[in-house]
Amino acid sequence: MPIPDATLVNTPDIEVWPGGLLRARSNRDARALSRAYHVLRRKRDGRYLAAELPEGLLPLVPRLMHEPGIDAALDVLDTLDAHPRRRPHRYSELPLDRLHERLHSLGLDDGYGAGTGLPLVAEPERLALAGFDRYRRPLWLLQPAARAWSHLRQAALRDDVVLEAISGYRSHDYQLGIFERKLARGLGVAEILTVNAAPGYSEHHSGRALDIGTPGEPAAEESFENTDAFAWLRGNAGSHGFVMSYPRDNPHGIVYEPWHWCWAPA
Incomplete structure (x- = not known):
């Protein structure tokens, strides 16, 4: 599927990837990633956590809502729209506290x-x-x-x-x-x-x-x-x-x- 937004959005614990770029590691991942608008990926080990599909968010791990940093990542998804070219590219940085x-x-x-x-x-x-x-x-x-x-x-x-x-x-x-x-x-x-x-x-x-x-x-x-x-x-x-x-x-x-x-x- 076409890449909806060629931008990687960082949060302290989780990366929000545009769909169409990540390689599937299982048949289930392949089905989800082939249809995903965005994919949440854990920064610590690269584990795929969830895929944003046309019908909603599909968890790819058990107990998704207990993942450290998941609220910040979901907040990012809420800010992404269907017209990425209209959204300015910001240059803010993540905190260094950890x-x-x-x-x-x-x-x-x-x-x-x-x-x-x-x-x-x-x-x-x-x-x-x-x-x-x-x-x-x-x-x-x-x-x-x-x-x-x-x-x-x-x-x-x-x-x-x-x-x-x-x-x-x-x-x-x-x-x-x-x-x-x-x-x-x-x-x-x-x-x-x-x-x-x-x-x-x-x-x-x-x-x-x-x-x-x-x-x-x-x-x-x-x-x-x-x-x-x-x-x-x-x-x-x-x-x-x-x-x-x-x-x-x-x-x-x-x-x-x-x-x-x-x-x-x-």
Whole structure:
């Protein structure tokens, strides 16, 4: 079915997705998602909670009304109308009040931000569909960043350079999941922090950053710097508002990431 509104709406616990974008994980999900105007998805683990169908809301989990944050998500559904083009795209952000609890669970406090020079990054309330990444997943960015990314790709194509998005927006919960999976593999927090910013400190939370690749090149590898795509970005990305956030010997202690670029117009 056509996508009724290519906007992702954030609440602290639940994302409100437009229908037609999420992949079904069961036959029941497939039937519901094929007809859904919107889908409620739990941020913590990506579980589908409910689908808004023409005949009403279909719960996809038991005890839906006991889900943390469900009232805020249902309030969002009440504000969405059938004419998304008439609704202004807002740039408000979600509060950061629960983030400190997540950081404390990793043994981190305010000293991490002070030591790295990285600011806390709030999640946007709304994100625009900026196409799809290399893996055919929806790519979410702030609306102006999505527009800038489209212009950047088109400019590269005119010079016979193909740019691919590897990933864009990530929630605080997603970033925490990266840490939890690496901790489960036996890595220490200090080791993980050389590669991944702590939850709440990643530019990906802002909807302005994305990891960029090119066909035939592995994702998020330093070898990207040897490609024509990277050379083109070095010469042209700035005119579209994109900067490479983590060059060699950057002051934040993040490893060199030639693939990571952030929309930060002057």
